């Protein structure tokens with residue numbers, strides 16, 4: 001399943017994704033759970049789409065459809081480590097999005113590369 005997704009989906013390095021951050025034609029899509037964002041931090045400017053909502057938000061016939069997914073932008077999915085995002089990007093492609101990629105290594109690789117992010121909240 002993962003092999004199939006990796007064979008069909010473009011994987012971008014964190015740096016390649018960061019170069020596109022903030023451009024009108026590109027949207028970074030954070031698939032992590034809200035608790036992961038709170039704990040680990042987030043990328044300012046990324047759009048949060050919890051993985052469980054992906055199909056509903058992309059499908060134009062869904063009552064939960066989000067117009068942003070009909071915008072024709074380049075969608076760059078990411079999760080914590082690059083596994084969920086590979087599968088999600090494949091699903092997005094299968095649902096008809098044309099410009100889709102994911103960040104290899106996810107938010108962990110983004111942080112390791114020293115790219116800017118808002119820190120998580122310290123645990124009390």
Ligand SMILES: O=S(=O)([O-])[S-]
Pocket residue numbers: 079080081082083084085106
């Ligand atoms: O799906 S994951 O790579 O964030 S564990």
